[in-house]
Amino acid sequence: MTEGENLGGPSISPDGITPGEEFRQHPIKVVEEVLTAAVVAFFIVFTLFLSISDEDTGISDYAGPISVVLFLAIVASALWISYWRWKKTIIIFKETEVRVFRDTVFKREVRIAYTKIASTNVNRGVINRITGTSKLMININSSVNAMMPELKLTFDAYLTDKIRRDLAMKMHNTESVAVDSETPSILNVTAKDIIIHSFLSQPTASSIFGIAMFLIAILEMFVSPDTSVMGPIALLMFLLSYVIPVVSMMAHYYNYKIYKSGDTIYISHGLIRTYNKSFKTTRINAVRLRSPLIPRLFGRYMIDAEVVGLVTGDGGDSNAAPLLCPMKDKATIDNMLKILVPDFVSVDETILQPKEAAVPIFARIAAYSAIVATVMYLIQESINSAYVESGLDPGNLFIWFAGTTVLIITGLIIYGIQSLKVISFRKGEEVFTFVTGVVDRKKVTVKYDKVQTATVSEGPLSKPLGLARGDVSLLSSIGSQSIRSGFFRSGDMEGISEEVLARINDYRYDYRKYL
Amino acid sequence: MDYFKVDETGKTSDGYYTLPKRSMGSMYVKSLILLVILAIMTVGSHYYLAIEGITGTWAILLYSIYALVAVYLLIWPAVYFARYRYRISKDRIDIRRGVFVIRHTVVPTERVHQLEVTLGPINNLFRLADVTITTAGGIASIQYLDREVASEIADSLNEYITDIIRSRE
Numbered sequence: 001m002t003e004g005e006n007l008g009g010p011s012i013s014p015d016g017i018t019p020g021e022e023f024r025q026h027p028i029k030v031v032e033e034v035l036t037a038a039v040v041a042f043f044i045v046f047t048l049f050l051s052i053s054d055e056d057t058g059i060s061d062y063a064g065p066i067s068v069v070l071f072l073a074i075v076a077s078a079l080w081i082s083y084w085r086w087k088k089t090i091i092i093f094k095e096t097e098v099r100v101f102r103d104t105v106f107k108r109e110v111r112i113a114y115t116k117i118a119s120t121n122v123n124r125g126v127i128n129r130i131t132g133t134s135k136l137m138i139n140i141n142s143s144v145n146a147m148m149p150e151l152k153l154t155f156d157a158y159l160t161d162k163i164r165r166d167l168a169m170k171m172h173n174t175e176s177v178a179v180d181s182e183t184p185s186i187l188n189v190t191a192k193d194i195i196i197h198s199f200l201s202q203p204t205a206s207s208i209f210g211i212a213m214f215l216i217a218i219l220e221m222f223v224s225p226d227t228s229v230m231g232p233i234a235l236l237m238f239l240l241s242y243v244i245p246v247v248s249m250m251a252h253y254y255n256y257k258i259y260k261s262g263d264t265i266y267i268s269h270g271l272i273r274t275y276n277k278s279f280k281t282t283r284i285n286a287v288r289l290r291s292p293l294i295p296r297l298f299g300r301y302m303i304d305a306e307v308v309g310l311v312t313g314d315g316g317d318s319n320a321a322p323l324l325c326p327m328k329d330k331a332t333i334d335n336m337l338k339i340l341v342p343d344f345v346s347v348d349e350t351i352l353q354p355k356e357a358a359v360p361i362f363a364r365i366a367a368y369s370a371i372v373a374t375v376m377y378l379i380q381e382s383i384n385s386a387y388v389e390s391g392l393d394p395g396n397l398f399i400w401f402a403g404t405t406v407l408i409i410t411g412l413i414i415y416g417i418q419s420l421k422v423i424s425f426r427k428g429e430e431v432f433t434f435v436t437g438v439v440d441r442k443k444v445t446v447k448y449d450k451v452q453t454a455t456v457s458e459g460p461l462s463k464p465l466g467l468a469r470g471d472v473s474l475l476s477s478i479g480s481q482s483i484r485s486g487f488f489r490s491g492d493m494e495g496i497s498e499e500v501l502a503r504i505n506d507y508r509y510d511y512r513k514y515l
Numbered sequence: 516m517d518y519f520k521v522d523e524t525g526k527t528s529d530g531y532y533t534l535p536k537r538s539m540g541s542m543y544v545k546s547l548i549l550l551v552i553l554a555i556m557t558v559g560s561h562y563y564l565a566i567e568g569i570t571g572t573w574a575i576l577l578y579s580i581y582a583l584v585a586v587y588l589l590i591w592p593a594v595y596f597a598r599y600r601y602r603i604s605k606d607r608i609d610i611r612r613g614v615f616v617i618r619h620t621v622v623p624t625e626r627v628h629q630l631e632v633t634l635g636p637i638n639n640l641f642r643l644a645d646v647t648i649t650t651a652g653g654i655a656s657i658q659y660l661d662r663e664v665a666s667e668i669a670d671s672l673n674e675y676i677t678d679i680i681r682s683r684e
Contacts, residue, residue, distance in 0.1 A: 374576075452622075452650040453620060453650055454621050457613075457616050457617070457619075458616065458617045473652035497607075500623055501621070504623055
């Protein structure tokens with residue numbers, strides 16, 4: 001077995017990995033596992049300490065020593081188990097597959113063929129940065145385990161990069177772009193861009209709610225600074241719903257860089273934890289152009305992609321869909337689409353929802369309006385009764401509720417009118433596009449070859465008009481995803497599954513293209 | 516074209532099959548169990564609201580919702596049965612179903628990863644089974660089939676998939 005000199009890591013030849021060479025992970029893996037166990041043990045033991053330190057238990061005098069001994073016992077056990085697992089786990093990079101063999105009580109052997117690997121990612125947390133190590137995440141193209149990488153291996157940072165480069169050669173037959181590469185990013189993204197992106201990419205509802213909470217908190221501070229409970233609650237809600245997501249997004253996408261080498265895209269970013277992702281463009285199932293209401297007013301859009309196997313399962317990377325371009329103007333977005341994913345650029349005619357679609361859309365709005373009006377009336381009645389019973393004057397309560405109801409229903413009507421102007425469908429040769437979302441707009445372009453199931457739904461109002469909605473399911477970053485269209489001609493929607501099948505039957509779909 | 520009209524062979528003009536009649540029995544049993552559970556919850560909620568002094572309009576609303584759900588649960592088995600059609604061919608699995616909204620699902624055989632025949636306790640009483648088809652992007656199922664038909668479908672689909680895999684080796 002090859003074992004390195006420093007920190008116990010393995011050594012490799014400068015040209016790459018020798019096939020069949022056996023590796024062991026960096027010992028910091030043991031430290032990480034023990035630290036995690038120690039945190040969990042602390043909370044368990046602390047809870048136990050609180051319960052036995054009660055005088056009624058009769059052993060309250062020994063609560064301290066018992067807790068300390070128990071804590072040390074748990075940590076020692078974790079250390080022993082982690083060390084044993086580390087010592088008995090061997091990684092072998094063969095000619096065609098990577099093997100991980102663990103020879104403990106629960107024996108385990110994982111074999112992953114290089115051709116089945118969807119992506120290899122490198123992740124560096126605080127401990128990794130201190131110790132000069134990295135985590136190599138290996139993901140296969142599967143929805144079953146999409147939320148966790150199949151292999152998570154810790155090595156010296158330089159070794160991780162070498163292994164990743166070697167894997168890229170075996171998987172894609174292309175040279176991998178090294179982490180911390182001097183290669184300039186194909187898109188210049190400054191810290192200012194990431195700050196703007198973090199603010200603007202929040203869903204409109206979260207932004208409005210967050211700003212409203214902020215205004216309430218400010219108002220309460222001036223109106224009743226000493227007695228108000230509402231102020232601190234509103235401030236907390238503002239922090240949770242808006243500030244934390246914005247700040248965490250800034251840290252997540254800080255120092256964003258994107259490269260393309262051959263048909264492989266490399267993305268690196270991160271402030272506290274750094275992320276290095278790579279995937280072949282053939283692994284992209286769908287490309288999404290997104291624009292919530294506020295950035296759209298400024299002509300800003302962003303692009304992300306649905307690729308399986310990019311979730312690190314290591315905390316912090318909830319934004320599993322890789323960001324291909326942060327909030328930028330339309331010209332930059334179009335250019336990035338052409339450079340990165342030309343297969344997903346379609347120039348075919350866009351079909352808006354037919355005029356008849358107004359019938360099912362407004363019937364639904366009428367139903368929602370009736371529900372809103374009923375619920376608002378019932379709530380108003382209950383509050384009114386409570387006021388009357390307490391001998392208080394309800395004042396303008398009815399007018400407030402009636403006004404709110406009218407406002408909501410007006411919003412729904414505007415939504416209906418706008419949806420007829422916005423929701424669209426585009427049928428291309430290789431791809432099709434659904435545009436959805438009146439407020440937060442999404443333009444999702446999907447390859448026919450990536451559609452797993454297709455469903456066409458005809459309701460009692462849409463069917464007589466020859467209209468239907470389409471639903472396609474595909475592999476996504478978080479497992480599987482369903483994308484739903486508006487109301488279009490039934491034939492157009494049925495045409496999606498027919499095209500998928502036609503491509504399979506006449507061999508235009510070639511599975512080898514997507515390996 | 517009427518997608519649901521069947522001829523004397525029990526198939527639609529474009530080759531879709533219907534479910535066995537006893538599938539309705541299984542659906543009705545499920546409906547009745549749900550009706551009883553919802554009745555208990557409704558009466559319990561009414562009792563709780565009465566203790567809290569909330570009666571009148573809210574109670575009427577509660578029972579109205581229950582009545583609507585009850586009517587739906589009593590009519591859906593017959594409608595669901597009448598509108599359930601499925602077809603298996605070499606390249607696809609086709610399912611049409613629904614009560615108010617009719618859904619037409621197409622699963623290309625090429626995309627099938629896994630097949631499973633499941634027999635729940637109620638379906639078991641009526642000698643019925645479901646075939647669950649797993650693709651990389653989700654699950655589709657053909658419900659309330661004859662046990663033997665379910666096995667045959669699973670076997671034939673398995674054969675198709677095996678052929679596809681073999682052809683790629």
